[in-house]
Amino acid sequence: MRFEDISRENPWWKFGNKFHNYDRHLRELHNAFIEYKRKPLDLKNGNIYIIRGMRQIGKTTYIKQTIRSLLENDIDAGTILYISCDRLSSRKELHNLTSNFIQQNIEARTLYLFLDEITYLKDWVLELKNLADSNYIDRLIIVATGSNPIKLKEKTERLPGRRVEGNEYYFKPLNFRDFVFQSIDRLSVHIESQELADALVGLKGAIEKNTIDLYNFNPTSVKNILPFKEELDWLFATYTLTGGIPVVINDYLAQKYINKKENIGPNIYERFIRVVLGDITKLRRSETTAKAILKEIILKYASRYSFTKIGNSLNISHQTVIEYLELFENSLLIEVVSSYDFNKKSARIKGNKKIYFSNPFIYYSVAALLSGEDGFSITEEILLKNRDILIEGMVANHLARTKEIPYLKEWKTFLWMYYTKTGKEIDFIYKGGGDGYLGIEVKYREEVDIREITHIRETGKDIVLTKNQFEIVDDMTFIPIPVFLAGLGNSQRTL
DSSP states (O other), rough: OOOOOOHHOOOHHHGGGGGGTOOOHHHHHHHSSSOOOOOOOOOTEEEEEEEOTTSSSHHHHHHHHHHHHHHHHTOOGGGGEEGGGGSSSSSHHHHHHHHHHHHHHTTOOOEEEEEEEEGGGHHHHHHHHHHHHHHTGGGGGEEEEEEEEHHHHHHHOOTTTTSOOTOEEHHHHOEEEEEEHHHHHHHHOOSSSSSHHHHHHHHHHHHHHHOOOOOTTHHHHHHHHHHGGHOOOOHHHHHHHHTTTTTHHHHHHHHHHHOOOOOOOHHHHHHHHHHHHHHHHTTTTHHHHHHHHHHHHHHHHTOOBBHHHHHHTTTTTTHHHHHHHHHHHHHHSSSEEEEEETTTTOTTSSOOEEEOOOOOOOOHHHHHHOOOOHHHHHHHHHHHHHHHHHHHHHHHHHTTSSSTTTTTBBBTTEEEEEEESSSSSEEEEEETTTTOEEEEEEOSOOOOOOOGOOOOTTEEEEEEEEESSEEETTTTEEEHHHHHHHHHHOOTBBB
């Protein structure tokens, strides 16, 4: 890569802390309806930080925001190097760029290397090893991102003792809590009802002070958020359409409040269709088989079934089904929830599973891809016909991200489903404090009869997620879904 090309990727070398005026990602962020922010990294010398996340959800923008913050804190612009690795031809080119930069700044106490989309390069982990083992590692702060979580997971396992431990993070769409908290101020400006605007201010304060702790569940936090259920329902409608993905949210809100039209642009759906197809292509798998399995997931959404059943439906082996599902899961497209065996205190390997898309907008995009229909039209159709099962998937997404930590606590170690020999089912089993378990049922309808709920002795407490109902009956708590999700936080390793 020529110097002028690398210089163009590092506009702060020329413009300093005014570079955001000339950087595409930060210009787009400035012009967005809402500038959503993420948790900052605590950057320390001698460490390598890995950020895992699918494409098109804002990792590059996050890096540029981090660089802007460094400059605002008087870090020398010349000590910051950003490289978009998908523009490089080889690991050798990356090595040459980083080596030259380090040599040119040999007297600097700290150098910042931001290696974006590093998984595009073959053997990229060898370059991180090289940097980690170098004599100047204590002067470096390295941040590497990747949109191929499979490669990140596999390769970073080969970096023991090389400054990565404790520094791996997930980058996911906003959860409902963050969406609500960060959207309220901007939305309050656009709504005509002063009553709603004032209620939103109160809601923001209530959420800030109350978090639902599933590890030791107590309904007190729920009661404090409950008075704002009407406002949360209103916000939840937008979240359900957009899946908490900032670019999708901003497209929808801009059209709604500026163009006065309820829509999400077809170009937005196309972005995520390309993400799905791109992941399939990169993995060198059959697009036809992949689409067939994705269609089967939609047809059986939120139902429990075996891999063998999928294979029989498609006339392919269950081993092939497993292979594709693992690839989809590692690419962060789906989440496979296994059933739990309380006797063995582990997942039933041969038991039935439930499969959810990792985000509702991925569901809509896949449905648009398979049907050939307009993305927003298919979204409205899904919400009209299948809102209940879509929301069950959203609950799964939120539960999975509450405690997950790379390697130490993957979500499959604390979240499962359960069914009895007679076919009775509990949507989710959540590992709480000590040896305790929570049973969590999703019943998105007006009234839920307690007799409908499967209760087992292994779950000390049960949560039933409803459309409107709040009630406490013995150890069973009925909670409206938007209130519940607004109280759930992220794990410490989710940005």
